Structure formats: C-alpha cells, structure tokens
Amino acid sequence: MNIFKIRLLKIVFLLTHFKYLAIFLKFKACPSLENLNLISGLKFNNILDVGANIGQFSLLASYLYPNKKIIAFEPISICYEIFLRTFENNKNIHIYNLALGNVNKRQKFFLTGSSDSSSLLKPIYFNYTKEFDVQIKRADSIIDKKILKNSLLKIDVQGFEFEVLKGFSNSLKDLKYILVEISSINTYENQPLFDSINQYLMKKNFKCIKVDNKTNFKNKFYQADYLYLNNSLNDAS
Numbered sequence: 001m002n003i004f005k006i007r008l009l010k011i012v013f014l015l016t017h018f019k020y021l022a023i024f025l026k027f028k029a030c031p032s033l034e035n036l037n038l039i040s041g042l043k044f045n046n047i048l049d050v051g052a053n054i055g056q057f058s059l060l061a062s063y064l065y066p067n068k069k070i071i072a073f074e075p076i077s078i079c080y081e082i083f084l085r086t087f088e089n090n091k092n093i094h095i096y097n098l099a100l101g102n103v104n105k106r107q108k109f110f111l112t113g114s115s116d117s118s119s120l121l122k123p124i125y126f127n128y129t130k131e132f133d134v135q136i137k138r139a140d141s142i143i144d145k146k147i148l149k150n151s152l153l154k155i156d157v158q159g160f161e162f163e164v165l166k167g168f169s170n171s172l173k174d175l176k177y178i179l180v181e182i183s184s185i186n187t188y189e190n191q192p193l194f195d196s197i198n199q200y201l202m203k204k205n206f207k208c209i210k211v212d213n214k215t216n217f218k219n220k221f222y223q224a225d226y227l228y229l230n231n232s233l234n235d236a237s
Contacts, residue, residue, distance in 0.1 A: 006034045006102065020059065027082050031060035034078070034213050035154075035179070038227045040064060042153045044176045050164055051156040053116050054082040058093060063152075068092065071147060075099040075134035079115055100156070100165040101136040108142050109134040119158035121188035125217075148174040150233060151225040155180040159188035162197055172204050176233045181213075183223040198226075205231045 010030050014021040024030050029197040048066070049058050052072035061070055074080045080097040080136050087093040097151065099109070099120060110128040111118045115124045120134070148168075161180050165172065167220050178201065182194045198208065210227040217223075 006172060009033050009036075017063075020063070023036060023059070023086055024117055027054060027086055028033075029054045029056055029059060029082065029086055031063055032056040035060055035225060036064075038179060038210050038212050038225060039152070039177075042152065044068075044150055046147050046151040047071070048139075048147075048153045050154060051158070052079070052095060053156075054079045055086045057154055057156070058083070061152075062087075062090065066092075069147070070094070071099050071143065072096070073098060075109060075120075076111065076115055076118060078159060093170065096142075098135040098137055098169050099160070100139050101163040103162065104136060104137050105142060106133045107136055108132070117158060119160060119188050120163075121159040121191055123188055125187050131177060137163070140167065140168070140169045140171045143171075145174060150174070150176045152177040152179065154178075158182065159191035160237055162192040162200065165197070165200065173230070173232070176230050178206060178228040178230075179225060180228070181223055181225050184221050185217065187217065187222070201228050207231055 010033050012034060014024055014030065020031060047061050047068050047070045049070055049072040052058060052074040058070050058072055065200040070093040072083065074083060074095060075098055077097060080095060083095050107120055108131055109120055110122055110124060111130040112126045112128050148171050155164050157164055161182060182197050184192060184194045206228040208226050209229045211224050215222045
C-alpha cells in the first residue's frame with residue numbers, strides 16, 4: 001500500500017469513525033491502517049504489540065478484534081503515557097514501560113526527532129536528540145505462556161527485531177502469527193537484516209505468507225512488513 005493511499009485511507013477512516021478522530025485530535029494517534037490488509041481476517045487468541053509507540057497498531061488491532069487481549073511494550077516514557085491515556089478505559093489492553101530483548105538488563109536507548117525511528121541501536125542516518133537507559137526483559141521471563149498460545153506477535157523496534165525474537169526462546173513455537181518490520185539495508189549500527197531474520201524464523205518453522213508496505217531509502221529497497229505463519233499451527237489461517 002503506497003503512502004498516498006495510506007494517507008487517504010486514514011483521512012476517510014477518521015472522518016467516518018468519530019471515536020478515533022477524537023483520539024487523533026487529542027493524542028495524534030491514528031490506527032496503523034497500513035497493516036489492515038496484513039492482519040484482517042486472521043484467527044488467533046491474543047495480541048502482543050512490541051514497540052507500541054503511542055498505540056497506532058493497538059488501535060487498529062482493537063478496532064478489528066475488540067474482544068482480544070492486547071499486551072503492549074514501549075520503552076519511551078512519553079509514548080507509554082500517551083498509550084496509557086488512549087486506552088485507559090479498555091480493560092483488555094495492558095502496556096509495560098520497557099523493551100523486549102534477549103537479555104534482562106538496562107541498555108542505552110537512542111531517541112530520535114521522530115519517536116518511531118528511535119532505537120536500542122545507534123542510528124546511522126537519523127539524528128538522535130537524546131540518550132538514556134531503558135529496561136530490557138526477555139519475553140519468556142515476563143509473559144505467561146497461556147498468553148502466547150496461538151497468538152499474534154507484532155514487532156516494530158527499528159533494528160532490534162532479532163533480539164526480541166531470541167528473547168522468546170522456546171516459547172516462539174507457541175505463537176501463531178508474527179508480524180515484523182524488517183530492513184534490507186543498515187540504517188542502525190549492527191542491525192540484523194532480512195536474510196538473517198528470515199532464516200531464523202524459517203528454522204523455527206515459520207513461513208512468510210504476506211508482505212506489504214515496501215519502502216525505499218536513498219533509492220534502494222529499505223524495509224517492509226512481513227507476516228509469518230507458524231507451520232505447525234496453520235489449520236486456521
């Protein structure tokens with residue numbers, strides 16, 4: 001879905017859904033409709049939103065699946081607070097002010113001018129405005145396996161995707177879908193790229209079933225959103 005179509009879709013959506021228009025006017029958060037074609041019509045239990053920012057994906061997920069439980073993770077305190085206020089009356093949605101990774105520790109975080117480009121990896125092309133430490137936790141150390149069973153995991157963490165996936169360890173096999181934004185060129189230092197992440201997921205018995213939101217950077221293919229299905233749980237896709 002190209003940028004023009006996404007913008008037009010969001011305008012039409014907001015003008016016809018006053019609840020979400022009010023949220024947008026108050027918090028500047030709009031459902032991530034660019035993911036609409038990727039997650040519509042799926043069958044799963046719960047939703048994990050890793051790299052939740054101010055709630056864009058959770059807004060879309062709760063619109064499409066209003067009865068699903070959403071567990072979100074966001075290390076930037078300002079974004080975390082906006083997310084809390086956006087969903088303060090929704091008991092199905094919970095957020096933690098931390099990052100997910102492969103080791104339980106504190107690590108330097110790089111905040112950029114646009115919060116959705118911020119990362120635990122040092123930016124190469126994006127100017128960062130602030131550095132601070134954030135808490136990182138392994139998913140398998142804090143998430144109940146009952147939540148993970150047959151669920152959808154969304155990851156948008158600007159180059160830290162591989163560390164998030166490894167933090168699920170053996171519980172990765174319990175997930176049904178993984179929606180992950182993956183880059184094909186380095187825009188952060190020591191950033192794992194598509195080939196290594198795709199091979200890792202294939203070894204874990206996941207296959208890519210949809211790709212959308214392909215974007216370019218410096219006239220080269222940059223990144224896209226990839227939806228993976230667990231081959232052992234593909235009876236209801």
